[in-house]
Amino acid sequence: MALITPSRRLRRTPFSDGVEAAGVKAYTVYNRMLLPTVFESVQEDYHHLKSAVQVWDVSCERQVEMRGPDSARLMQMLTPRDLRGMLPGRCFYVPIVDETGGMLNDPVAVKLAEDRWWVSIADSDLLLWIKGIANGYRLDVLVDEPDVSPLAVQGPKAEDLMARVFGDAVREVRFFRFGMFDFQGRSLVVARSGYSKQGGYEIYLEGGDLGMPLWNALFDAGADLDVRAGCPNGIERIEGGLLSYGNDMTDDNTPHECGLGRFCDTQTAIGCIGRDALLRVAKEGPVQQIRPLVIDGDPLPGSDRPWALTAGGRSVGQVTSANYSPDFESNIAIGMVRMTHWDAGNSMEVHTPDGTRQAVVRDAFWA
């Protein structure tokens, strides 16, 4: 692995001092911000995440805030998911598409009020798309990036830890809902969500000055729970089938190809900029789709580029994320597979840096 050169352009976060003190070993860059990737090792971090509780600096999940009378209309223009039934206090996972139905991002939308929304973005400057649309359609809405930095608390003991810091009421927050909770006199959005399948919360810290106090409060309260600094885990998220924009899909892909058809209400999402294109896709169906795959042989290295999938010498797709799973004792992967081969049980070749292996489609993700 190469080194990363520090620069202001690769932004630090309100929690960076804590992350460094916890001994972070490696980073990635996400939305031009530092995102930790390893503390002990990816495998040790994995076992700990699945058995205890971790605090994750996911500040890089930047918010785009929309405020003003046209914000709900704008929000619906961005996504094929029907937002009419969404009440304040709810979070929705929403594909964002351009006029061709290509995925621009797959954020979590947070409805603060009828006229105030956040979208908690994956790795693309969605702010610029939303600003461009708001300007071009002359909408009455203010669009910017507020000083909000999510801190995730993930793992089976997350609820106990959170209750110690925010009180027992936090136990009542349901999946993909949020409540307002007090910390040092400030009222924060606390949602039951996060980029793992181990359960947990995301605290949307408004105001970076409270970053280290919040970080320290969680570690002080959780010492006996073995709370540790962690980060989205490259093994666990594949087990759970959590997609990564830029890895598993790009703007070349439709939501349907990404297996996100269940988040598209293309008929009723009236106003969505990509609706016409997606009506076509929804009718004909995609010709390739995201699938879970098992790859045989020894543990594989992480991937820094797509690995070709072939059958009978012909391309049938690509593996976009792969890792060795200790719990499932096999190489687990996410791939984009052509229709001819996407049914569970289908076998094909995958061209890895360690040579050609067999890959088999699974019927479901692991967790």
Next chain:
Amino acid sequence: MALITPSRRLRRTPFSDGVEAAGVKAYTVYNRMLLPTVFESVQEDYHHLKSAVQVWDVSCERQVEMRGPDSARLMQMLTPRDLRGMLPGRCFYVPIVDETGGMLNDPVAVKLAEDRWWVSIADSDLLLWIKGIANGYRLDVLVDEPDVSPLAVQGPKAEDLMARVFGDAVREVRFFRFGMFDFQGRSLVVARSGYSKQGGYEIYLEGGDLGMPLWNALFDAGADLDVRAGCPNGIERIEGGLLSYGNDMTDDNTPHECGLGRFCDTQTAIGCIGRDALLRVAKEGPVQQIRPLVIDGDPLPGSDRPWALTAGGRSVGQVTSANYSPDFESNIAIGMVRMTHWDAGNSMEVHTPDGTRQAVVRDAFWA
């Protein structure tokens, strides 16, 4: 320095194999793509750049292509620089601003034809802003990211090296102009430009498959010129006053604050989305501006965040880039300085990780 975890999201380039073989030691991430930052050491790379010739993988300077009848109109909507006099074959450095006059990027615009443009972007997804504007204003234009990867050839011996590969006609290309030159049967845009003050060219490689052949051709032709793999140099670019978007300015800043007022023809750039806001700025002038600064004392470390500038206990700006210059035997810096202190000779305190130092405004950059 921490490690960087490989992932598809941090895109490789058509030249990555060559960069690795040349022994790259560190990277940054720029437009979600790997950009080398160190080969021998920043200081050794610096001396070599100023005395010989280097080949730089600047694929991360992605192109946004605009094609179709409305492309020139769209281009003028994006920038306050008057583009009426720009002929095909010319490159223009253009501030890109939003409706408030805030900088969204500072790319090089390349006019291929009346109805075909590239913008060679700095580190923000300008593609999304341009797509949003094109969609919102219902322009007849196609906007996308083509398979184009710039390769820069920089240094005093760049012209000699380029002439060996592309023929002597390449010597006739003037600054910020381009010609079409043949390489292995393909016609490539070759411009006299680049992110250094040492002179040189940028080859806009269309079609990644020719990446390694082009890389190898340059190294084969230049062995006796001591050609080496290099990259934008953090010392040399400060000496030259070349700004870095995300480091030296953000969307909070106007072009005038960035010292880019000379690229704003706000009166005549009719159609520019930020024109109204910038007319106001142009009239009143900015209250802070980019300045070259010398910082006293021992060589300073690189900066990963802005360093506060104060005078009499009050904030007067911030240093946004700094490095030790071997040739000028001092710490050289770029800062955003308030009007009260921006005149040459003014002295103030700068708060560095190595303690408080004196900083003095210079009358000009070093090169």
